[in-house]
Amino acid sequence: MKDFQTLLRKRRSIREFQDREVPPELVREIIRETCMAPSAMNRQPWRFSIVSNRETIRKLSDESKKNLLLDLEADPSSPLQRYGDILRDPRFNVFYNAPCVVYICGPSGLGSLDVDCSLAACYFMFAAAARNLGTCWIGLGAHLRDAALRNDLGITGDLQIVAPIILGYPKEIPEPPERNDPVILSIIQ
Amino acid sequence: MKDFQTLLRKRRSIREFQDREVPPELVREIIRETCMAPSAMNRQPWRFSIVSNRETIRKLSDESKKNLLLDLEADPSSPLQRYGDILRDPRFNVFYNAPCVVYICGPSGLGSLDVDCSLAACYFMFAAAARNLGTCWIGLGAHLRDAALRNDLGITGDLQIVAPIILGYPKEIPEPPERNDPVILSIIQ
Numbered sequence: 001m002k003d004f005q006t007l008l009r010k011r012r013s014i015r016e017f018q019d020r021e022v023p024p025e026l027v028r029e030i031i032r033e034t035c036m037a038p039s040a041m042n043r044q045p046w047r048f049s050i051v052s053n054r055e056t057i058r059k060l061s062d063e064s065k066k067n068l069l070l071d072l073e074a075d076p077s078s079p080l081q082r083y084g085d086i087l088r089d090p091r092f093n094v095f096y097n098a099p100c101v102v103y104i105c106g107p108s109g110l111g112s113l114d115v116d117c118s119l120a121a122c123y124f125m126f127a128a129a130a131r132n133l134g135t136c137w138i139g140l141g142a143h144l145r146d147a148a149l150r151n152d153l154g155i156t157g158d159l160q161i162v163a164p165i166i167l168g169y170p171k172e173i174p175e176p177p178e179r180n181d182p183v184i185l186s187i188i189q
Numbered sequence: 190m191k192d193f194q195t196l197l198r199k200r201r202s203i204r205e206f207q208d209r210e211v212p213p214e215l216v217r218e219i220i221r222e223t224c225m226a227p228s229a230m231n232r233q234p235w236r237f238s239i240v241s242n243r244e245t246i247r248k249l250s251d252e253s254k255k256n257l258l259l260d261l262e263a264d265p266s267s268p269l270q271r272y273g274d275i276l277r278d279p280r281f282n283v284f285y286n287a288p289c290v291v292y293i294c295g296p297s298g299l300g301s302l303d304v305d306c307s308l309a310a311c312y313f314m315f316a317a318a319a320r321n322l323g324t325c326w327i328g329l330g331a332h333l334r335d336a337a338l339r340n341d342l343g344i345t346g347d348l349q350i351v352a353p354i355i356l357g358y359p360k361e362i363p364e365p366p367e368r369n370d371p372v373i374l375s376i377i378q
Contacts (some may be wrong), residue, residue: 003192004319008225008312024376035368036197037311040328042366049374056377079300105374111268112328114303115351122226122311123197130193139229139301154374162304179224180233185294185343187213188240 009176011125014134015096017168021052022100026131027167031102033127037119040112046120049103049153056152057101060144061094067143083140094140098166101141103153108160117162124165134170137163198365200314203323204285206357210241211289215320216356220291222316226308229301235309238292238342245341246290249333250283256332272329283329287355290330292342297349306351313354323359326352 031048039045051057065087072084086092095101104117104124125135141164144150147157155161220237228234240246254276261273275281284290293306293313314324330353333339336346344350 004196004222004315007193008222011225013227024378028371028373031371031373033193033197035371036200036365038202038314038326044369047372047374049377051375051377053377115307118304118307119311122308125227126193126315137227152375152377159374176225177231182217182220182224183236184217184220185236185238185348186240186341188238188242188245188341189213 007126007129010132010173011129012134012173012176013136014168014170014173015136016171017096017098017134018171020099020169022133022167022169024050024052026133027052027100027102030124030127030131030133030167034120034124037116037123039116039119043110043112043116045106045110045113045116047105047159049105049155050100051102051153052100054097054099057095057098058093059149060101061141063146063149064094064141064143065092067145068140071143094138095164095166096136098168100167101138102165102167103155103161104163104165105155105159105161108158113160114162121163121165128167132169133167134173136166138166196315196318199321199362200318201323201362201365202325203357203359203362204325205360206285206287206323207360209288209358211322211356211358213239213241215322216241216289216291219313219316219320219322219356223309223313226305226312228305228308232299232301232305234295234299234302234305236294236348238294238344239289240291240342241289243286243288246284246287247282248338249290250330252335252338253283253330253332254281256334257329260332276329283327284353284355285325287357289356290327291354291356292344292350293352293354294344294348294350297347302349303351310352310354317356321358322356323362325355327355
């Protein structure tokens with residue numbers, strides 16, 4: 001139990017990384033453990049795309065920012081409006097200059113895809129934390145539409161990105177923030 | 190790393206339980222650890238309802254089965270048709286006679302609710318496994334519509350059930366099944 005407690009404290013959302021690459025074999029190990037996640041009807045619908053080239057990561061960030069800004073223009077009431085200023089800042093990289101981004105995606109139109117890939121993402125984040133690596137799920141990084149760029153990643157039009165996750169060696173692992181007390185609606189005994 | 194590996198092997202979907210109650214304090218501990226999950230914009234939108242009364246669990250199973258069967262009648266092409274026969278069997282309990290069911294739910298209409306509650310569910314399943322408890326996410330158990338029954342659980346109409354999870358002491362922990370090899374769409378270095 002103590003060990004899981006340690007992992008709970010180590011698994012933090014990390015946005016500042018050491019200038020150090022993640023060995024490809026380590027990424028593969030993490031992905032193998034990720035595939036131990038449960039999935040609806042054991043479909044295991046997850047697919048992975050690994051990007052550890054900083055120039056490509058920058059391009060992917062720019063593409064996602066461009067599309068998010070188009071969405072913001074089209075929908076002034078979008079809850080993403082709070083990100084407007086930062087998205088317009090050309091220096092801002094949605095992937096926080098992480099050395100590696102892994103996209104978890106799967107077949108569009110599968111009803112359980114969000115749930116299945118979220119469980120996989122959780123496994124990914126724990127498997128990384130168990131190796132002293134830091135992660136953060138980057139919702140802002142999922143908005144890739146350029147067909148050529150998507151094809152380069154193997155994320156063709158029939159696939160939907162659920163979880164873009166950055167991965168790297170953390171500059172530091174901050175203490176876990178306070179969480180709200182659990183909201184327990186009922187206990188029926 | 191070895192410790193997480195152990196937890197990976199212990200976290201299995203469990204559908205056969207010992208005839209033994211789960212101490213309420215243990216359920217609360219697991220829920221406290223569940224709340225360490227990350228969530229979009231740190232909203233922590235999860236709410237919990239704990240049911241450890243076997244008669245109530247049976248009622249909840251019957252209510253979910255009834256609604257699923259109505260859905261099957263209304264939509265002959267539903268992928269749930271494969272469950273038609275078992276749902277019509279009055280002896281079948283969707284919760285597999287587990288001693289405890291925990292519903293993870295949150296505000297309807299929140300775009301990230303499925304993802305947030307799936308991450309919480311993953312934490313819940315690991316936190317339970319770390320205490321030698323077994324869990325299984327029961328998708329078939331989420332279909333509660335009866336207002337009185339929902340009110341008893343505190344799951345009012347403004348809340349959506351994402352993850353009904355059964356919890357108990359496993360009869361046995363089977364070996365992890367084979368998983369498909371990871372599908373890696375691309376590696377860009």
